[in-house]
Amino acid sequence: MIGLGNPEAGDDAVGLLSVQLARPELTELPGVEIVQAGAGVHVIDLLQGIEAAVVVDAIRAPLGGRAPGTVVRVEAGPEGLPAEASSSLSSHGFGVAEAVGLAAALGEVPLVVFIGVEVAELTAGSPLSAPVEAALPALVAAVVEEARRLAGP
Amino acid sequence: MTQRQVEVPVIARVEGEGALHITTKDDEILDLRLEIYEPPRFFEAFLQGRHFSEVPDIVPRICGICPVAYQMSAIHGLEQLFGVQVPDGTHELRRLLYCGEWIESHILHIFLLAAPDFLEMHSAIEMAKEHPELVKTVLGIKRVGNDIMEKVGGREIHPVSPRVGGFSRAARKRELDPLLPRLEWALEQMPGIADFVATLPRPELPRQTEMVGLVHPDEYGINEGDLASTTGRRFTAAEFEQVSREEHVAHSNALHSVMVDTGAPYFVGPLARVNLNAGQLTPVATDVMRRAGLSVPEADPFFSMAARLAEATLAVEESIRIIRDYRAPEPSMAQVTPRAGRGMWVTEAPRGALYHRYDVAEDGTILEAKIVPPTSQNLRHMEKDLRDFLPGVLDRPDEELTRLCEMVVRNYDPCISCATHFLTLDVTRL
Numbered sequence: 014m015i016g017l018g019n020p021e022a023g024d025d026a027v028g029l030l031s032v033q034l035a036r037p038e039l040t041e042l043p044g045v046e047i048v049q050a051g052a053g054v055h056v057i058d059l060l061q062g063i064e065a066a067v068v069v070d071a072i073r074a075p076l077g078g079r080a081p082g083t084v085v086r087v088e089a090g091p092e093g094l095p096a097e098a099s100s101s102l103s104s105h106g107f108g109v110a111e112a113v114g115l116a117a118a119l120g121e122v123p124l125v126v127f128i129g130v131e132v133a134e135l136t137a138g139s140p141l142s143a144p145v146e147a148a149l150p151a152l153v154a155a156v157v158e159e160a161r162r163l164a165g166p
Numbered sequence: 167m168t169q170r171q172v173e174v175p176v177i178a179r180v181e182g183e184g185a186l187h188i189t190t191k192d193d194e195i196l197d198l199r200l201e202i203y204e205p206p207r208f209f210e211a212f213l214q215g216r217h218f219s220e221v222p223d224i225v226p227r228i229c230g231i232c233p234v235a236y237q238m239s240a241i242h243g244l245e246q247l248f249g250v251q252v253p254d255g256t257h258e259l260r261r262l263l264y265c266g267e268w269i270e271s272h273i274l275h276i277f278l279l280a281a282p283d284f285l286e287m288h289s290a291i292e293m294a295k296e297h298p299e300l301v302k303t304v305l306g307i308k309r310v311g312n313d314i315m316e317k318v319g320g321r322e323i324h325p326v327s328p329r330v331g332g333f334s335r336a337a338r339k340r341e342l343d344p345l346l347p348r349l350e351w352a353l354e355q356m357p358g359i360a361d362f363v364a365t366l367p368r369p370e371l372p373r374q375t376e377m378v379g380l381v382h383p384d385e386y387g388i389n390e391g392d393l394a395s396t397t398g399r400r401f402t403a404a405e406f407e408q409v410s411r412e413e414h415v416a417h418s419n420a421l422h423s424v425m426v427d428t429g430a431p432y433f434v435g436p437l438a439r440v441n442l443n444a445g446q447l448t449p450v451a452t453d454v455m456r457r458a459g460l461s462v463p464e465a466d467p468f469f470s471m472a473a474r475l476a477e478a479t480l481a482v483e484e485s486i487r488i489i490r491d492y493r494a495p496e497p498s499m500a501q502v503t504p505r506a507g508r509g510m511w512v513t514e515a516p517r518g519a520l521y522h523r524y525d526v527a528e529d530g531t532i533l534e535a536k537i538v539p540p541t542s543q544n545l546r547h548m549e550k551d552l553r554d555f556l557p558g559v560l561d562r563p564d565e566e567l568t569r570l571c572e573m574v575v576r577n578y579d580p581c582i583s584c585a586t587h588f589l590t591l592d593v594t595r596l
Contacts, residue, residue: 019230049322051229054231055312107290111278118301
């Protein structure tokens with residue numbers, strides 16, 4: 014379970030926060046490891062030697078078109094993640110989609126579920142925006158449900 | 167006369183957000199503006215009123231790729247002000263942590279961000295399909311760097327063990343030893359990787375410039391030392407703001423650094439460091455530099471990739487040396503008593519010299535913080551390079567022109583994040 018983002022950049026913190034809030038329930042599941050990372054590029058290393066990953070990150074549709082707070086869920090196929098995840102805000106422009114795509118290109122991609130949250134406010138030092146704050150409970154529930162499903166009975 | 171405007175949504179693979187606007191007429195550049203939106207200013211304000219002990223947890227949040235650099239400049243600056251004598255072995259453990267960041271950041275930039283440009287590929291994913299074994303190898307090397315950071319710094323969003331005074335918990339030798347065979351494996355790969363880098367088609371941008379970096383009498387400068395330049399300047403971190411000044415520019419809220427006396431831009435980063443310190447490169451790093459085609463002096467920025475690879479190799483060799491001889495600092499931390507005054511320090515982030523200054527009250531409260539990141543020191547030079555580079559390629563189609571502009575900017579390994587998220591490029595041809 015990988016939460017990504019910058020805790021000091023408004024809605025960019027949403028991936029970190031959701032994983033943190035889900036932590037009490039996640040730690041009860043067998044075989045689940047929780048990782049909070051600052052940059053999507055670290056996902057390259059985290060995908061090594063695992064069966065499945067859930068990655069939660071802030072996203073922004075390049076041309077708008079998604080309401081802030083919208084939660085998007087996509088699964089990686091043999092070519093990596095679909096387009097929704099490529100608007101992930103992770104650092105260095107080398108984000109989750111690129112990390113998963115790289116693993117896919119090398120034939121080493123595990124099962125990856127990407128959960129993205131459309132952001133509104135990314136100014137350094139600002140709190141979560143109202144729509145993202147409002148989406149948080151449903152997001153945390155989705156994170157837990159995904160982990161339960163993947164962790165198995 | 168035809169007028170065209172081209173907008174390209176993203177300069178991907180660059181940390182942060184910004185925009186590049188270019189207006190051309192025939193073969194002439196009428197206007198060129200690199201706009202960066204830069205939040206380190208937020209962090210400077212955020213640090214005000216905080217206790218000095220919180221600083222090592224706040225500053226790494228500025229960048230997800232070089233958190234150690236921010237911690238190290240801050241910690242050393244505060245220790246210098248407080249007159250802290252850190253326990254024996256602290257210097258080496260910090261250098262090891264920093265080497266982990268250099269390995270990870272340099273390998274990431276060379277192979278996942280820059281090499282696809284040189285190969286005229288769209289991404290590292292395309293490169294991975296073409297060169298799968300190479301990409302697997304470099305990812306393995308990158309992971310060793312990452313694991314050094316985890317073992318020394320802790321496995322959190324950012325390293326949590328570095329403190330003013332030392333480490334909250336110093337890694338044990340038995341925790342570090344398992345890294346040795348993997349580092350030795352990484353070192354064996356480096357000459358072959360250098361041979362690959364030498365085959366990459368490299369654009370040329372001959373130029374004269376002043377290059378600035380840390381120098382140290384006993385080691386390749388990373389955490390400690392004075393600043394020197396290729397035109398013979400020598401100054402301390404305490405003199406930094408008398409030598410380099412930040413200018414506000416109308417088109418950007420980022421600041422551009424220039425030399426106080428000449429008003430000219432200068433250049434920081436791996437190529438500057440190699441030019442200043444080539445004699446202190448470790449043996450394999452020296453071989454790697456030559457194999458990759460770099461001999462100093464060399465100011466062409468497109469040799470930065472070779473310089474990065476030499477430094478990544480140095481970081482591997484230094485990590486091996488430090489772990490072999492390692493004895494955990496005991497105690498892990500010195501007692502720290504704050505005192506009022508000003509602390510200043512420069513360390514070498516993967517992308518160049520990083521200056522911090524703290525004004526502190528008697529009780530240890532931060533009164534004012536000043537951070538000059540390497541990217542803002544290089545920004546003026548990036549614009550200059552673009553102006554010098556573009557006239558030779560302005561006849562190219564928009565798509566290729568865009569790619570070339572991205573390549574010039576990305577070659578600096580800019581950490582615009584330290585800002586926000588996208589760099590958009592638009593070219594207006596009048």
